[in-house]
Amino acid sequence: METILFINPPLALAERYGSLAAAGAENCPHAFLYLGAVMKRHGYDVRILDASARMMTVGDVLEYIDNVRPDYIGITASTISIDRTASLSAMIRGRFPKVKIIIGGPHISAVPAETFNLYEVFEYALVGEAEGSLPALLKALKNGGCLDAVPGLCYRSGGNVVLNPVSKDYFDMTGIGLLAWDMLEGFPDRYSAASTYFSKTPYTDIITSRGCPFRCAFCDRSVFGNRVRSMGIDNIIRNLEHLIRNYGIKSVYFQDDTLLVLKDTFKELCDYLIRRKYDFVWSCNSRIDQINEVNLEMMKKAGCWQISFGIESGSERILQSMNKKIVPAQVIEKLGLVRKYGIKANGYFILGTPFETTETIAETVAFCRRIPLNTIRVSYFTPFPGSEMSDECGRYGSIRAHWSKFTFYNVVYLPENLTEDDLVTSYKTIMRNFYLRPETLISFVAMIKSPKTFFKIGKGFYGFLKLLASKS
Ligand code: B12
Ligand code: SF4
Known part of the structure; x- marks a missing residue:
């Protein structure tokens, strides 16, 4: 049996979250929960090494590889981790020259050729979702088959970078069954929510659907595209039952971009949770415009404790330039409804998009002061x-x-007419104004129900104070 080792490269919380590292999340590597399950079904011995969650060094990763001696190594990379992935690949190549290394993930899916031109060490990468293409690639590599038949494969041939067309057929998520939870060493204890998403433990996050029909201009949707598809209610229930029964999971964060968009599946999920009456709470992401009294009532009854919304800005002009298709007044109205149903609301904001000015920032600062959110x-x-x-x-x-x-x-981008100092100062002002509001502080104190929550929220608050004190 051939062995494939999937690696989430080592990237410390400080590298991902800066001063807010203490408040950051260590979430499951979802790519490998899916790919692990699929590759096992194809007859491979699958190992998953989450070097980030295990706080490993590159040296530790090499030792691990030495013990496992895999035939293939698959590394996932976002934009921030592509550099680390390249240096790790070079070290693996040096020490284990026979192993075939395959790269995947959001970064390579967005800019495959540019990435291959920059990092000569990469030999094979799969663009887009890989449940169909990875088995095809490994088969071709083993049998010396034709690489140009592998959909979405980026590789080198005769000194050139070749990119095969990506398959037009999405992976049928309804065939997924149980995700590879059992292959994640240390699950669920090694994983935890960010301070702003923290409730009961043991906790996990899960992704049950893919694709988003909206087109916000700042968002990279290279992997999953615009058509929404779900693993379906049977698979969702099967995975939840497994998590609750075998791991004692008490809170789940549905990280789906658009959980509420597939209305029938979402209603079936809520109905199921209402019927089962588990000692179990959950949170999810949603667009503001998907919220109404009917689904809020159903969500509350089903155990939803928090919804995270992409609000982005308090300036109508900026929201328009982002193609966000929401307006500030609508945000206030919908958040009022969320509060009415006793669900906490978390809001994401983006500062410094191309048309940002001191005036639009001032609108966001003022908006964040009065907005009915619990966390931002x-x-x-x-x-x-x-x-x-x-x-x-x-x-x-x-x-x-x-x-x-x-x-x-x-601050990696500066709009014309703004300085780094403008952005950093405004960022801190928004955070200070919001988190030092008496109502926000009271809501955090109310969340402390166990030593674990005390510790997590305390660490988050410490990170917040460090951020306010930092020079940049
Ligand atoms: C959940 C999530 C998180 C979670 C968990 C991430 C994790 N460990 O899985 C947390 C909160 C920790 C997180 C952190 C970050 N995230 Co994030 N996150 C997401 C989100 C919402 C879902 C990702 C996901 O798991 N999807 C489901 C899985 C199945 O998809 P996937 O990982 O893309 O994998 C598929 C393919 O890419 C491919 N594939 C992936 N890896 C590999 C490896 C091999 C070998 C192969 C063959 C194929 C392959 O096959 C998979 C199955 O089809 C996405 C948005 C989105 N809809 O994807 C953003 C997203 C991935 N995150 C993003 C960013 C920027 C970040 C952070 C930098 C933010 C921060 N400062 O913390 C960090 C970086 C973390 C890191 N280590 O690199 C960006 C990445 C953009 C980019 N070009 O890099 C995204 C796309 C959001 C966006 N639109 O801006 N994130
Ligand atoms: S709604 Fe969310 S996932 Fe969809 S395009 Fe906008 S930011 Fe991206």
């Missing part, structure tokens, strides 16, 4: 390859750093 997360605009704004933003400002700094917490 503010990011600096980051021109992720694959997003519409990344193609255009150079005309309206300057990109000042390369991929490994693309965390959301570094």
Whole structure:
């Protein structure tokens, strides 16, 4: 039996979240929960090494490989981790020259050729979702088959970078069955929610659907595209039952981009949770415009404790430039409803998109003061390859750093007429005004129900104070 080892490269919380590291999340590597399950079914011995969650060094990873001696290594990479993935690949190549290394994930899916031209060490990469293409690639590599028949494969041939067309057929998620939870060493204890998403433990996050029909200009949707599809209610229930029965999971965060968009499946999920009456709570993401009294009532009854919304800005002009298709007044109205049903609301904001000015920032600062949210997360605009704004933003400002700094917490883009100091100062003002509001502090204190929550929220607050005290 051939062995494939999947690696989530080592990337410390500080590298991902900067001063807010203590408040950051260590979530499951979802790519490998899916690919692990699929490759096992194809007859491979599958191992998953989450070097990030295990806080390993590159040296530790090499030792692990030495013990497992896999035939193939699959590494996942986002934009911030592509540099680390390249250096890790070079070290693996040096020490284990026979093993075949395959790269996948959002970064390579957005800019495969550019990445291959920059990092000569990469030999094989799969663009887009890989449940269909990875088995095809391994078969071709084993049998010396034709690589140009593998959909979405990027590889080198005769000194050139070749990119095969990506399959037009999406992976049928309804065939997935149980995800590879059992292959995640240390699950669920090794994983935890960010301070702003923290409730009961043991906790996990899960992704049950893919694709988003909206087209926000800052968002990279290179992997899953625009058509929404789900693993279906039977698979959702099977995975939840497994998590609750075998791991004692008490809270789940549905990380789906658009859980509420497939209305029938979402209703079936809520109905099931209402019927089962588990000692179990959950949270999810949603767009503001998907919320109404009917689904809020159903969600509350089904155990939903928090919804995270992409609100992005308090300026109507900026929201328009992002193609967000929401307006500030609508945000206030919908958040009022969320509060009415006793569900907590978390809001994401982006500061410093191409048309941002001191006036639009002032609108966001004022908006964040009065908005009925329990928690916020503010990011600096980051021109992720694959997003519409990344193609255009150079005309309206300057990109000042390369991929490994693309965390959301570094100022990597400066719009015309704004300085780094403008953005950093506004970021801190928004955070200070919001988190030091008496109602926000009271809501955090009310969340402390166990030593674990005390510790997690305390660490988050410490990170917040460090951020306010930091120079950048
Ligand atoms: C959940 C999530 C998180 C979670 C968990 C991430 C994790 N460990 O899985 C947390 C909160 C920790 C997180 C952190 C970050 N995230 Co995030 N996250 C997401 C989200 C919402 C879902 C990702 C996911 O798991 N999808 C489901 C799985 C199945 O998809 P997938 O990973 O893409 O895998 C498929 C393919 O890409 C491919 N594939 C992936 N890996 C591999 C490896 C091999 C070998 C092969 C063959 C194929 C392959 O096959 C998979 C199955 O089809 C996405 C948005 C989205 N809809 O995808 C953003 C997203 C991936 N995150 C993003 C970013 C920017 C970040 C952070 C930098 C933010 C931060 N400062 O913390 C970090 C970086 C973390 C890291 N280690 O690199 C960006 C990435 C953009 C980019 N070009 O890099 C995305 C796309 C959001 C966006 N649109 O801006 N994230
Ligand atoms: S930000 Fe959310 S709603 Fe907008 S395109 Fe991306 S996933 Fe879809």
